[in-house]
Amino acid sequence: MRWSSLCIMLSVLLALLTISAPSVRAWQQADFEIFDLVDELETSEGKDVNFYNWLNVAPSASSSEINRAYRKLSLKLHPDKNKKDVQAREKFARLGKVVAILRDSAKRERYDHFYKNGVPRWRGTGYYYSRFRPGLGTVIVFLVFISGGMQYIAGWINFYQEKKKIIGFVQDARTALTQNVPKSQGAPTLGRSYVEVGGRVLRCEVKSDEYIIIHTSNDEEPVHLNTAWIAKPSLTRNVYFVQWPISMFYKLTGQQPLEPKYEVEEEEGSPEASDQEGGKKSRKKAKRGKPVAVTGSKVGGRRRAIAKPQN
Structure with a gap:
């Protein structure tokens, strides 16, 4: 009985500390945004698809080349031209997010880092907790x-x-x-x-x-x-x-x-x-x-x- 009570108290204390303590993040918020877009793009278009080959540009493409590729692909993915595709709006919105990252020099540098070294499988407790935050019943x-x-x-x-x-x-x-x-x-x-x-x-x-x-x-x-x-x-x-x-x-x-x-x-x-x-x-x-x-x-x-x- 003594061991049982002690184990219950320790488990409750551990869970409360995990929930209430501030999350220690190994990545920045911009990294989390990149992780989400990479997962969404691979799920929608294929495992080997990345920001550059989806836009049909080289990784060393300039901003003007990225803008031209964006205009061309946006006309193709526009929801008005793909009314039968239930995911047309999601694809079009995803395209805007991808181009926004590639237009920002700091965010593009972060994406290039993951593009060359690979997106990490473990992304820190802060990433998973912010996306799968449990409710009171789950806790x-x-x-x-x-x-x-x-x-x-x-x-x-x-x-x-x-x-x-x-x-x-x-x-x-x-x-x-x-x-x-x-x-x-x-x-x-x-x-x-x-x-x-x-x-x-x-x-x-x-x-x-x-x-x-x-x-x-x-x-x-x-x-x-x-x-x-x-x-x-x-x-x-x-x-x-x-x-x-x-x-x-x-x-x-x-x-x-x-x-x-x-x-x-x-x-x-x-x-x-x-x-x-x-x-x-x-x-x-x-x-x-x-x-x-x-x-x-x-x-x-x-x-x-x-x-x-x-x-």
């Missing part, structure tokens, strides 16, 4: 998805941290197991040992590489820690904008969400496992609605109950 949707994604990632971080914590307890308990064992004997990996938790040395029992039982006191039930019982993050449980509509649906319809079934396997020798007549040991299985959560709290409802997922 809200963006923030929701970003915060949800960060929340999902935080869930996986917590999952691996809990798993690492349990494995660390097992390793510490096994280290304590080997302290009083003679060198001639092999080091035990399972059995009763001791582990330090929160500054307290507690009795424990190692069941497997990823399963340990810790006895907090004589009067309380032991804490069962098993990495197999840690719930993996999912979109329906850990992402709020997915979890909220689902919970509202079940609340309005009165239905209960489908939950995985688990088995409780009683240890041999427990009162529940003893047969009333013959005293023989047996195993009982009971279905449970929810998996056992391992977050440092007690796991399992009974002192000797061992919960295992059903295959």
Whole structure:
């Protein structure tokens, strides 16, 4: 939960800074105008068309040559002579913009730079933001998805941290197991040992590489820690904008969400496992609605109950 809240706050702050901060532009406004005209001309006339070959002049053409080419092409593209062409007005207006750039010595110098070196693919955040400025709704949707994604990632971080914590307890308990064992004997990996938790040395029992039982006191039930019982993050449980509509649906319809079934396997020798007549040991299985959560709290409802997922 701590990681999830921190990630959501960071994503919201990042988005607000991106929206409110002044755009850092790598290009001038005149460059943006050239970029737009280049894109429009290539889309309308073809990929290899540029300002000069569209006007049918050389890149070294003088102003008078450009004016003559403009008059000639304007007569050809005039909307009155192309009434059937729905894009005639756009082409005629584009021609005026292109010639205006070539008539201006400073703008023509900038265009010649891009003509020789190529128009850049990445044109800076200022260019794209000014042309695709998001509205309030788009910003809200963006923030929701970003915060949800960060929340999902935080869930996986917590999952691996809990798993690492349990494995660390097992390793510490096994280290304590080997302290009083003679060198001639092999080091035990399972059995009763001791582990330090929160500054307290507690009795424990190692069941497997990823399963340990810790006895907090004589009067309380032991804490069962098993990495197999840690719930993996999912979109329906850990992402709020997915979890909220689902919970509202079940609340309005009165239905209960489908939950995985688990088995409780009683240890041999427990009162529940003893047969009333013959005293023989047996195993009982009971279905449970929810998996056992391992977050440092007690796991399992009974002192000797061992919960295992059903295959």
